[in-house]
Amino acid sequence: MNINRNAPCWCGSNKKYKHCHLEFDKKLFSYAQRGAIIPPRSIIKNEEQIQRIKESSKINTAVLDLVSKNIKVGMSTDEINTIVHEFTVSQGAIPAPLNFQGYPKSVCTSINDEVCHGIPSPEVILEEGDIINVDVSTIYNGYFSDASRMFKIGEVHPDLDKLVDVAKECLEKGLEAAKPWGFMGDIAEAVQKHAESNGYSVVREFGGHGVGLQFHEEPFVSHVGKKGTGMLLVPGMIFTIEPMINMGKPDIFIDSEDDWTVLTEDGYPSAQWEYTVLVTETGIEILTY
Ligand code: MF3
Ligand code: CO
Numbered sequence: 001m002n003i004n005r006n007a008p009c010w011c012g013s014n015k016k017y018k019h020c021h022l023e024f025d026k027k028l029f030s031y032a033q034r035g036a037i038i039p040p041r042s043i044i045k046n047e048e049q050i051q052r053i054k055e056s057s058k059i060n061t062a063v064l065d066l067v068s069k070n071i072k073v074g075m076s077t078d079e080i081n082t083i084v085h086e087f088t089v090s091q092g093a094i095p096a097p098l099n100f101q102g103y104p105k106s107v108c109t110s111i112n113d114e115v116c117h118g119i120p121s122p123e124v125i126l127e128e129g130d131i132i133n134v135d136v137s138t139i140y141n142g143y144f145s146d147a148s149r150m151f152k153i154g155e156v157h158p159d160l161d162k163l164v165d166v167a168k169e170c171l172e173k174g175l176e177a178a179k180p181w182g183f184m185g186d187i188a189e190a191v192q193k194h195a196e197s198n199g200y201s202v203v204r205e206f207g208g209h210g211v212g213l214q215f216h217e218e219p220f221v222s223h224v225g226k227k228g229t230g231m232l233l234v235p236g237m238i239f240t241i242e243p244m245i246n247m248g249k250p251d252i253f254i255d256s257e258d259d260w261t262v263l264t265e266d267g268y269p270s271a272q273w274e275y276t277v278l279v280t281e282t283g284i285e286i287l288t289y
Helices: 022-033 047-070 077-090 158-177 184-197
Strands: 108-111 114-116 131-140 143-152 208-210 217-221 238-241 244-246 252-254 262-264 270-272 275-279 284-288
Touching: 047 077, 047 131, 047 143, 047 275, 047 284, 077 108, 077 131, 114 131, 114 244, 114 270, 131 158, 131 270, 143 158, 143 270, 143 275, 143 284, 158 184, 158 238, 158 244, 158 270, 158 275, 184 217, 217 238
Parallel strands: none
Antiparallel strands: 108 114, 108 131, 114 262, 131 143, 208 217, 208 238, 238 275, 244 270, 252 262, 275 284
């Protein structure tokens, strides 16, 4: 254990170690001794980084608010892309999806049986009764934020209406379960229980992720699992919770034509909500929603 108490803290705060993460490290070490999976230092954010990620988050939320205001029946998903792209750029920010691992657009739009990573297109028109996830991610001054919302287009079938609402509740259950010195598995179990008690299933292959300094950081945030397992949650961690809830079976496949769009294997619909959260000393703070 580093006992150079007067050296600058490893977190980059410019404070002395003894006034910054010394007590934190002691606590972390005691958990590690008891066998906990502890987070790497690289994903523990300092105050400055948190402020920057909050600035990015603010823009990300404004983008989603703008989409909420404008989304309507008859609109193409490419028009959603245009709204997202133009507003983001007008704020001096960059849409994180654009060119990410070759992704061709500035937002993901996933309709009905599309689970996630749907690519906006002028040919895809929103129809009455559709449900759609719009997933927005922003880079501002090099800092990342990420959130998605579901939208119901006009009158939707009661079964879809319920799916969208329960998916949101699943996220909320995950948020309630997330606390400092708890575990990733606490979130997973809360989400999974709520989904399954409603007769739904949870996608396993995709989950949430650390975010902030990069688009996707450690840890992987599973939405299936057991409480008390997985990585320890500690103050300064920032990650998304973004359960994908399927009406039918959990199985998915990736569209071989575009190599991006994730769909349900059985063709039943899927819904997803995503927030970025910060773990604080006392609880969690939702950064973008
Ligand atoms: N926003 C997605 C997430 O929640 C990631 C999309 S990657 C992209 O992690 F390239 F498809 F945009
Ligand atoms: Co995400």
